[in-house]
Amino acid sequence: MLPRGEPLLLPAKPGFIWGSLAAAGVLMVLKGQLGAPPWWPDWLALVLLFWSVHQPRRVGVGVAFVAGLLLDVHQGALLGQHALAYTVLAYGAVSLHRRVLWFDQLGQTLHVLPLVLLAYALQWLVRWLAGDGPPSGALWVAPVLTAACWPLATRVLLAPQRRAPDPDDTRPL
Template identity: 70%
Template sequence: MILPRGQALLLPANPVFIWGSLAAAFLLQVLQGQLTAAAWLPDWVALVLVFWTIHQPLRIGVGVAFVAGLCVDVHQGVLLGQHALAYTAMGYLAVTLHRRVLWFDLRGQTLHVLPLFAVAFGLQALVRLLAGHGDPPALAWIAPLLTAALWMPATWILLAPQRRAHDPDETRPL
């Protein structure tokens, strides 16, 4: 594959780092839930799931998204399967779009992942509505926008261990 102009060659992703970042996102989600119950805050697990599903679709896919959704459902005490359905649909769409998304710069990638987060949030709202829990608060619709806005810093942080050294020498020609 030919890399787009200006894109650096990356080292292979370390599986320990991938799973550790997913665990850290879940812990951040737990901490966020303990500190405040605001519905407009970003979904950290969804952000990291979409990131790794786009960058490593053979390691993180729809099955991992389903299990992560079940874990979030159990932690938040919501209707079992609400996040699992949303994350599974989001993971499927991310796998479907992963080749296309990687060809864009970070702003273009943000515009591509925003509908994924919106679909996931919309599915969660639909499940809650069908279960009789009512509509989400109006400010809750800001959550997909905030999650997508975090795409750029998340990309910078999660790809940092894979970046190669910029000073090539005789032992490292690339």
């Protein structure tokens, strides 16, 4: 049964899932190229988290690991830094996906926040162990902003599934 007030969704198209992941990856590449501030949200982590919650059979730990490795290679970061963080993030999302979907947007955001904080903390720990030093205070804003974007991501990424396949006046769905 669906929670009250939730619409029945169409199946997610694989092309849209992979396209949204690719678009988030491009945003992360542009973030590095344009010199965005360090507190800017991690769009790839957010989209990976979203699809790991909504489509855990298609997007999970393996996809998160590969996406993290690709981002590490592109950014020239410590190899495995993003891969570890994204893998733990996807594992947590897949583990909690049934629970998270029963809550409203605020409840989902509160469930997502610890997962994002853990992913960022793992990245910072790896960098600190590699000799980068502790993170500055401004960097703690990034996971909060990433989690705060959860309602926006939900609205945007579920939009294609909400449209009627063949609208008709005689069909209620």
